Amino acid sequence: MRGGKWHALIDKVYRELNLFVSARKVVGKKGAAGVDRQSTEDFSEQEIAEIKQLCEQLRTDTYRPQAVRRVQIPKPGSKQTRPLGIPTVRDRVVQTALVNVIEPIFDNEFHERSFGFRHGRSCHDALRVVEELLETDHVFVVDADLQGYFDTIPKDRLLALVSGKISDRRVLDLVKQFLDQSVLEELREWTPESGVPQGAVLSPLLSNLYLNELDHRMADLGYEMVRYADDFVILCRSQEQAESALEEVKRFVREAGLTLHPEKTHIVDSRVKSFDFLGYSFRGKLRFPRAKSHQKMVDTIRRLTPRKSGQSLEATIAQINRVTLGWFSYFRHCTWNIFDKYDGMVRKRLRRQLLKRHRRNPKRLCRTHRWPNAYFSERGYRSLRLAHSAYVQSLDGNH
Structure with missing residues (x-):
C-alpha cells in the first residue's frame, strides 16, 4: 500500500x-x-x-x-x-x-449500516436495526426505490471509485x-453503456461501492439509514426530518447519475400506513410478509394441496413442511397471528383433500371433527404457530 x-x-x-x-x-x-x-x-x-x-x-x-x-x-x-x-x-x-x-x-471502508452481500451480515441484521429504530419513535420512513439501479450505474464514475483505492x-x-x-x-449481442450485470460475481461488491458515499453522507448528516444492496429506508422522528432526508437523497441521486422511481419513492407515517423492506411489511407494531411474499406462499400451499392427489397424506405434509419451515426461517419475526392463518389454510386444504378422497360432502368442512388439528400433527405437520412460539421462548430464555 x-x-x-x-x-x-x-x-x-x-x-x-x-x-x-x-x-x-x-x-x-x-x-x-x-x-x-x-x-x-x-x-x-x-x-x-x-x-x-x-x-x-x-x-x-x-x-x-x-x-x-x-x-x-x-x-x-x-x-x-x-x-x-x-x-x-x-x-x-x-x-x-x-x-x-x-x-x-x-x-x-463500507458503512456499518450497509448489510447487503457482506460477510457476517444478513437481511435479519438489517431488519433488526429497523425494528430498534421504530421502537425509538423513528416512525416517519423515507421508502426510496432506485429505478433500474444495477443497469444504470455510470461505468466511468464507478471505475473512478475503484481507482481511488487501487493503483494496480x-x-x-x-x-x-x-x-x-x-x-x-x-x-x-451488444455492449451496455452503463451498469453492472446482475448475476456477475463482481456486481454486488461494485454496487455496494457506488452507494457507499450515500451511506456515509446520510450518517454524517444525522440520518438513520439502513441499506441492503439497492434497497434502503431512512427512519426519522418527524415529517420535516423525513422530507429533508428525501431531499438529500435526491441530491445524491442527481450527482451520481441515478434515478429515483417516482411512484415507489415516498414518505410514510408507519403508525398509520405500512412500508415494505426486505420482504416484510411494517405498520405500527405489526410485522407481516409483504403482499407479494404472502401471495407466493398462498400459491405454493395451493399448488401442493390439489383436491385430487395420488400421494399419501404423509407425503403431502412432508412436502408442505419443507416449504413452510424454510419460509418460516426468514419470516419468523412476523406478528404471531399470521402463522395461525397459514396453519389454518394448510389444514383446510388437507381436509378438503381427505373429504374428496372419502367422498364426503365438502360443505360439511367447517363442521367436521373427523380430522382435528392433532390428526395432522400426528402425521408430521409442523405448525408454524408452534414454531413461532418456540422461537419466542428461545429469545426469552436468552435474556
Missing part, C-alpha cells in the same frame, strides 16, 4: 491457490453454463488444466472475458421478469478470485474488462 492506495495486486489474483479456491466455490454453487456452454461439471473434470491456463493468461495479460449470456427470470410474486447475466464458468472463477483480493480493501493498472484493467463485457440475449 502506498499513498493510501493498493498496488501490486494482480499476482495475488492469479495465484494458483486463489484460483483453485475460487473454482471450488463456483463449482459448488453449480449454476448455468455461459455462452461457451461449458458446465461446472465440465470445468471440474478439467480443473487443474483450466486453472493453469487461467493463471498463465492472467500472468501474461492475455486473459479476455467472454460475452455474458442474458436470460429473463420471473420476479417473485409478479408476472414481470428481470434480466439475469450468466458469465462463463471460467469468467466466474476469475471474478471470484478478483473479489477475494479486492473485497477486503473496500469492505473496510492491471487490476483496474481487469475490472474494466468485466464492466465492458458484451451481452448476448438469444441472437442479439
Whole structure:
C-alpha cells in the first residue's frame, strides 16, 4: 500500500491457490453454463488444466472475458421478469478470485449500516436495526426505490471509485474488462453503456461501492439509514426530518447519475400506513410478509394441496413442511397471528383433500371433527404457530 492506495495486486489474483479456491466455490454453487456452454461439471473434470491456463493468461495479460449470456427470470410474486447475466464458468472463477483480493480493501471502508452481500451480515441484521429504530419513535420512513439501479450505474464514475483505492493498472484493467463485457440475449449481442450485470460475481461488491458515499453522507448528516444492496429506508422522528432526508437523497441521486422511481419513492407515517423492506411489511407494531411474499406462499400451499392427489397424506405434509419451515426461517419475526392463518389454510386444504378422497360432502368442512388439528400433527405437520412460539421462548430464555 502506498499513498493510501493498493498496488501490486494482480499476482495475488492469479495465484494458483486463489484460483483453485475460487473454482471450488463456483463449482459448488453449480449454476448455468455461459455462452461457451461449458458446465461446472465440465470445468471440474478439467480443473487443474483450466486453472493453469487461467493463471498463465492472467500472468501474461492475455486473459479476455467472454460475452455474458442474458436470460429473463420471473420476479417473485409478479408476472414481470428481470434480466439475469450468466458469465462463463471460467469468467466466474476469475471474478471470484478478483473479489477475494479486492473485497477486503473496500469492505473496510463500507458503512456499518450497509448489510447487503457482506460477510457476517444478513437481511435479519438489517431488519433488526429497523425494528430498534421504530421502537425509538423513528416512525416517519423515507421508502426510496432506485429505478433500474444495477443497469444504470455510470461505468466511468464507478471505475473512478475503484481507482481511488487501487493503483494496480492491471487490476483496474481487469475490472474494466468485466464492466465492458458484451451481452448476448438469444441472437442479439451488444455492449451496455452503463451498469453492472446482475448475476456477475463482481456486481454486488461494485454496487455496494457506488452507494457507499450515500451511506456515509446520510450518517454524517444525522440520518438513520439502513441499506441492503439497492434497497434502503431512512427512519426519522418527524415529517420535516423525513422530507429533508428525501431531499438529500435526491441530491445524491442527481450527482451520481441515478434515478429515483417516482411512484415507489415516498414518505410514510408507519403508525398509520405500512412500508415494505426486505420482504416484510411494517405498520405500527405489526410485522407481516409483504403482499407479494404472502401471495407466493398462498400459491405454493395451493399448488401442493390439489383436491385430487395420488400421494399419501404423509407425503403431502412432508412436502408442505419443507416449504413452510424454510419460509418460516426468514419470516419468523412476523406478528404471531399470521402463522395461525397459514396453519389454518394448510389444514383446510388437507381436509378438503381427505373429504374428496372419502367422498364426503365438502360443505360439511367447517363442521367436521373427523380430522382435528392433532390428526395432522400426528402425521408430521409442523405448525408454524408452534414454531413461532418456540422461537419466542428461545429469545426469552436468552435474556
